[in-house]
Amino acid sequence: MAHVLVVTSGKGGVGKTTSTAALGAALARGGERVAVVDFDVGLRNLDLLMGAERRVVYDLIHVVQGTAKLTQALIRDKRIDSLFLLAASQTRDKDSLTEDGVERVIRELRPFFDWVICDSPAGIERGASLAMRYADAAIVVANPEVSSVRDSDRIIGLLDSTTAKARHGEPMDKFLLLTRYDPIRAERGEMLGVEDVLDILCIPLLGIIPESREVLNASNMGTPVTLSNPESAPARAYDDVARRLKGESVPLVVPRDKSGLFNKLFGRRAA
Amino acid sequence: MKLMGWFGRQRSAETAQHRLQVLLMHERGGPGNTDLIPILHEEILAAIGRHIPIDADKVEVRIERGDAVSLLEIDIEISSLAQHLLHRRAPAVDFRHTSLR
Numbered sequence: 001m002a003h004v005l006v007v008t009s010g011k012g013g014v015g016k017t018t019s020t021a022a023l024g025a026a027l028a029r030g031g032e033r034v035a036v037v038d039f040d041v042g043l044r045n046l047d048l049l050m051g052a053e054r055r056v057v058y059d060l061i062h063v064v065q066g067t068a069k070l071t072q073a074l075i076r077d078k079r080i081d082s083l084f085l086l087a088a089s090q091t092r093d094k095d096s097l098t099e100d101g102v103e104r105v106i107r108e109l110r111p112f113f114d115w116v117i118c119d120s121p122a123g124i125e126r127g128a129s130l131a132m133r134y135a136d137a138a139i140v141v142a143n144p145e146v147s148s149v150r151d152s153d154r155i156i157g158l159l160d161s162t163t164a165k166a167r168h169g170e171p172m173d174k175f176l177l178l179t180r181y182d183p184i185r186a187e188r189g190e191m192l193g194v195e196d197v198l199d200i201l202c203i204p205l206l207g208i209i210p211e212s213r214e215v216l217n218a219s220n221m222g223t224p225v226t227l228s229n230p231e232s233a234p235a236r237a238y239d240d241v242a243r244r245l246k247g248e249s250v251p252l253v254v255p256r257d258k259s260g261l262f263n264k265l266f267g268r269r270a271a
Numbered sequence: 272m273k274l275m276g277w278f279g280r281q282r283s284a285e286t287a288q289h290r291l292q293v294l295l296m297h298e299r300g301g302p303g304n305t306d307l308i309p310i311l312h313e314e315i316l317a318a319i320g321r322h323i324p325i326d327a328d329k330v331e332v333r334i335e336r337g338d339a340v341s342l343l344e345i346d347i348e349i350s351s352l353a354q355h356l357l358h359r360r361a362p363a364v365d366f367r368h369t370s371l372r
Contacts, residue, residue, distance in 0.1 A: 053294050054336035057308050067309060072332060090298065091306070220287035 002035075002113040003245075004106055006135035007177075008159070010151030012122030014143045015179035018215055018225065020119040021049040022234070023139075025224035026242035028083035032114040035074065037086040037105075039131035040121035041097055044088035050077065051222025052085050061089035064101030070108050079227060084113075094127045103164075106134040115245075124158060134164050137173035139206060143180045144192035149200055152176075156203060175206035177241065182211045183254050207241035208254045209234050233257040297336050308334060308343065315345060323349065 007020045017040075024036040038046035041061060047053045052075050058068035063086070070086075077083035086105075089096065109116045120131035132138060138159050142152040156174055165172045178197060185191040198205055214232040218225035226235045226242075236255040243250045312332050316325055329348035334341060 048290070048294070053290065054297075055334060057312075057332050057334050062309065069328060071328075072330070217283045220283035222286075222290060 002033075002110045002116045003137065004110070004116045004118065004135045005137055005139055005245075006118045006120055006132040007139045007141060008120040008128060008132055008155050009122065009141040009148070010124060010128075010155040011143075011148045014141050014148050015177075015209070015215075016122070016141050017045050017049050017119050018219065019139065019141055019177060019179065019209070019238070020046060020117050021224040022218075022226045022238040023242055023245070024050075024083060024115070024117050025077075025080060026226040026235075026239050027115050027245065028077070028080045029226070030242065030246070031082065032246070033082045033112065034115045034117065035084045035086060035109055035113045036117045036119060037109075038088035038119050039097070039127055040119065041088045041092060041094045041127055042090065043121070044090050046119050047075075047085060047087045048222060049219055050085050050224065052077070052087070053222070056087045059087045059089040060105065061092045061096045063105050064097060070105065079223075094121075094125065097127065097130050099130065099133065102130045103134055124154060128155075129158065129162055132159055132163050135172075136165070137175065138163075139175050139177050140201070140203065141177045141179055142197060142201070144178060144182075144186065144194075144197055146192075149192065149197055152201055156201065174203045176201055176203050177206050177209065179209040180211045181208050181254060183256075205252065206244060207237055208252065209237045209241075210254050210256065212257055214257065231258075293336065293338050296338075297341075308332065311343070312345065316347075319347065324352075326350070 007016045007023075009016050017038075020036050024034045028034040036046060036050070037060065038044050039060070040046070044059075047056055055075050058073035060073070062068040063070050063073045074084040074086055077085065086109075106116065118131045118135060121127040140152050140155060140159075142148045159172045159174055160166050163172050176198065178194060181194070182191055186193040194205065194208060210233045212232060212234045214229050214234055215225055218228040221228055225232065226238045229235055230239070233255040240250045240252075240255075312330075316327070316330060319325060325347055331344075331346040333344040333346075335344075
């Protein structure tokens with residue numbers, strides 16, 4: 001039976017979809033069966049980051065409404081056999097997602113996978129609320145930046161009050177994934193540090209993903225960063241997160257990209 | 272190293288631009304356009320279903336959208352009983368691949 005995770009943040013642009021794709025691919029490459037599910041109805045993007053945008057026939061809404069079977073809507077990744085995508089609809093609006101429909105889809109996915117990763121839309125509206133509703137645990141993605149941390153705090157409140165687990169009086173597991181982190185700027189006091197963010201949000205830290213040009217490269221190519229350049233700093237950081245999710249104890253370090261000549265000469269000053 | 276880095280970036284930006292061009296060309300076809308495949312799926316199955324029994328669970332629909340040509344692939348698993356009917360009634364037609372321009 002699958003662990004169902006929601007990747008959420010409140011704020012947009014902090015790296016939810018990047019993280020969903022990277023973690024899904026990292027887990028699947030390790031032999032796990034993984035489904036990544038895009039809940040951003042109307043503004044789907046996970047298909048693009050997975051490089052499957054030309055292959056979407058049926059989507060989450062079709063399955064929710066019963067137009068298509070789950071097996072028909074799941075798109076198998078071309079690189080990793082055990083990785084599947086359930087795309088969001090690009091044309092319908094968020095109201096097409098129903099609570100019962102989402103519950104049924106998650107229930108149907110569970111027996112077939114080890115991991116179901118739900119990519120939440122930004123905001124705190126219906127889409128975000130339904131993405132987290134039936135999850136077992138939440139990955140809260142935040143940047144070390146004031147508005148992102150504030151929105152994460154808001155999302156943590158929602159996770160504790162509106163999810164199915166919370167409504168049944170069970171504690172909802174929540175983990176922080178700090179993305180776009182620049183250790184040098186944090187050290188200089190120009191960016192909130194890891195401890196600063198943890199002090200405010202008070203949830204366990206799952207991982208720190210360093211700011212890296214490899215993330216844009218991966219998105220351009222439609223390949224999760226853990227596959228496009230597995231040796232890169234963000235890929236190694238996401239791999240560590242995947243191993244922690246599987247229960248391994250992995251020391252928390254922020255990997256660094258091997259720097260080129262330019263960075264060696266000017267990197268510290270130009271950062 | 273640095274030159275390789277520059278070339279690498281350029282290539283990925285070109286890839287991004289090309290992917291977006293193909294994708295948006297299909298998406299700008301209008302809101303009804305993306306539902307064309309489900310409609311085709313239903314109508315093709317109905318047409319075949321008039322002649323031989325089909326189990327809706329044993330139908331796979333795939334699409335690969337390309338710049339000039341898209342490939343729509345409909346795989347229909349036909350049971351041995353239905354296969355018998357197929358050979359008797361419609362021997363010469365292969366429904367497996369349909370190309371859409």
